Amino acid sequence: MDLSFSAEEDEFRQDLRAFFAEERVQGILRELERCKPRVEAHSQQIYQWLGERGWLAPNWPVEYGGAGKTAVEAAILSEEMARAGVPDTVHVNTVEIVGLFLLLAGTDEQKKRFLPAMARGDMVVSVLYTEPNSGSDLSSLSTRAVFDGDGYLLYGTKIYSLTTQFAQYGLAATRTRGGMSKYDGITLFLVPLRERGVGIRPLWNISDERFNEVVLDGAWVSPDNIVGPLHGAWELINTALSIERTGLDYYVKMRRWLDAIIARAAKTGRLEDPRIGHEIVRLDAQVEAGRLMVWDIISQLQRGELDNVQAAMSKWYNTEVGRHIARLGVDMEGLAGTLSRWDGEAPMGGLLEAAYRECPGLTISAGTSEIMLYVIAAVGLEIGD
């Protein structure tokens, strides 16, 4: 067991910190804090600066715009983005999720066409899975793709999709044939979103990240944009979901929220009041344990391994702690804790007020807590149906 970072990994972290501290980055982050309601804080410019150095996708091969580093450096990037307060959802969807699909199953032509642009910060891709009647049970999806002789016409509605308002492409799960089972006949397409037959509109929710509804009404997609096997994407979707399920993106949020609480409590003297301080150290231990679970999985990925049960545990654990952190952040301040960042007098700049609105989504997205418990019970403990 060796829980230390290599000198090279430490140096990458220091380089990132120095970059995020640059005035050009800080200036943008200050601007983002002043975003109006319903305008999502996101900066493609910061991504592009990272992309210039191969840092937006540090673990990708250099030929695809990465820096040829490992899963460890990719995780360090996520930690440091969160620490600096750089919005990361576009990065998660484009690089960590869709990029991973292309690395796993893309053709050489697809890799060349999409990966360098994504790694440069010039292309945004979102994920189009969920439908009005298909959530946790994704294999029940009903969006159809019909072959018209040259390509495919897509019909169906995708909802609750994040970052699609910024995206040029969406990775859509569709049904290309009625198979023998509901797992057969599923195909993934990279759908150009700014074309005829695609309607995008916001579904406003309580968090600061917008949901999108994407109506596909005869949107045409070339067969060159099929990712993975025609009719046979189900297994690929599950492979990618489990690789993506490290808990990393959740843990970095928990750390950021709790650090804000600790800093605030130190300033107000509440850190030494056991009524607040005890809850803080309880959560601090949980976030620390969550960090270790995440890094355990990252180190597995670095070796090309993955324990799906451990990954489900990490996702479950790192998101369940969220509601307690958000609740403490609000409670600690009393009613002032419910002031939003647009009020001007919100403690912690409204970060924990926003966390309270965001955290119910964390135990739902990328596999609900119930699905995680099901995986742990069925696969790990070999119990349950």
Place this chain on the structure above:
Amino acid sequence: MDFRPSDELKMLKTTCARFFAAKFPADAGRRAERDLGAGSQRGPGQGFDPALWKAFADLGVLQLTLPEAAGGAGLGQGGAAVVAEEIGRALYQSPWADTVTAADIIVQAGPAGAGWALLEGVAAGACTIAMAVRERGQDDPAALSALRVTATAAGDGFTISGQKLFVPFGEAVDRLMVAAATPHGPTMFLVPRDRAGIEVRRSDDTGRGEFCSIDFAATPASRADIAGAPGGAAGPYAAALARARVRHAAYLVGLCQGALDVTIKYTKEREQFGRAIASFQAISFRLAALAARIDAARHLAGYGAWLGDGSNDGSDDLHDLRRIAAGALAMAGELARDVTAESMQMHGSFGFSEEAEPQRYYRRAAVDALLLGTPVQLRDEAMALLAARAPA
């Protein structure tokens, strides 16, 4: 970054697990416990079993944390945490934990301090030591500042007077490490248990273990009996306690895993409404959540052990180790009560029976969750440590 245990640690784990499976199965564990309310009355095979202890010591489990100069074998706190977890899984009660902690203090004092010559015996299991720290009205095992047991000057040496409580295996050990107030400050004395003026009475507690109260009536002690410097106990004890807490957190993780394994097995076999009760999500989801929490606690204890091994080189001020140790032990202590209470619930009335395993885990959790600090005391310490490093 690599979380995998080394081959040596894996082998150590297997060795311990096989030892307990062969020499200390669940029924042996039940037989070793005294009857409820038995006080000092020992039935056959109850209490400390010297033959079993010798066989356990022969595995090398007492050498792990000792320096080479004192017969140590170098797997360190990481190795000790592995052993502690297997002890917890098997619920084996022995002087192992306190002997390792006392040896830590002896080692810190160096070859000139008391007990260095005993370390060879410690490594072989021939010399066992119990920590005598707690007192009436002084239930915080971290606090040496207000001790009522005193060592007053008498001739060239001291006499120790007062009462210590909750001394594990106080009847069975060879030596006692006694924290006493002196005019110089808190001081650790290492004395043979059969020295004059020492009276031992076994307590009767939920765990049915081997806690004793010990009365010291003008027990003589010399300067040569002092581990470390007169008045200098606080620093070495705090460091040893932090490492002991990490090992104890690992022990509790093992206890939790043992209770969970027993419960999974039972709920797969027990049928109601025509199916195994484990197939109901009302059961399986709760077990899955506990499994994830155990995994979290195991990671935190493992991190503590890793920090503990780095804490020997003198480069660290122990701040992180003490904070993680307190946090990990508070987490493991809360979890042990949660897991064992759920285990009782899922076993139904059967879990209460004397011949059932869940009640043993449940009773041990009551004692072991508090042994090196209650979760509240531990959080108090962690809070102060966090505040000391918080952004200004």
